[in-house]
Amino acid sequence: MGSVSIPLDHVLLLSALLFICGLLGLMMRRNIIFILISLEVMLNSSAVAFVAAGARWGQPDGQIVFMLILAVAAAEVAVGLGLVLQIQRRFKSLDMDDANRMRG
């Protein structure tokens, strides 16, 4: 124990697979709540890549970028869920295809 370290390639592969799941979800789902969940999955997968790389070289920089990603995710979710409330009020639906018209 301790002598065996996790191969970096496999952690990066996991991160890539999670990112692909999030991207496919983002493209295939039309419910705005699921679109936000997919964005969370994608942000989280990139955080996995940063933390794994930071741990590979024993440097704290990876975890600092992870914290910045957390701040970005929190701000994005707060604004996104505010938009969800507005869209639900205006269109009586959470389907993004109902809200694809711009004013103009």
Next chain:
Amino acid sequence: MLELVLFYTASTIALVATILALTRANATHALIYLILSLLAVAVIFYIIGAPFAAALEVVIYAGAIMVLFIFVIMMLNLGDKGDRREKQLLKPQIWITPVIFTLVLLVELVLVLSQSAPAEIQGLVTPKQVGLTLFGPYVLAVEIASMLLLAGLVGSYHLGRRYLEEGRENSSRGRS
């Protein structure tokens, strides 16, 4: 060797839970699986030697951000449909899979904690190192993150306030 087994189990749980989360029809069920996926990623962080990131993942991601999602789903006010959904939530086939996965993660966590002193993990980064670097070379990034959070706060207040005011107007109109 044990580390590797634990890592692959946790990654499998993370992937399966993410796929299940993104294919649910019901948003609440999807959130349960998403929380499971985040917990699995936290276990992975601990195994690869980032205990502080693991703690933040559980407290902020699986705690605070997911609570925001649940609040908004509650505010959307699904009515009778919501009540029927609540009854469905109590059925075992809804929650048995996430509970089994979470128990596997718990067993993993106990194994990790009992097997190795944290200092033996290769490439371990302690919270002290993270804090020193965060408020040393990266202090500007902290300031920028605080500005970003302030912008998010003002934006969500602006978007949510109009929603709340109109709801109050509608309810007072209904009463009079």
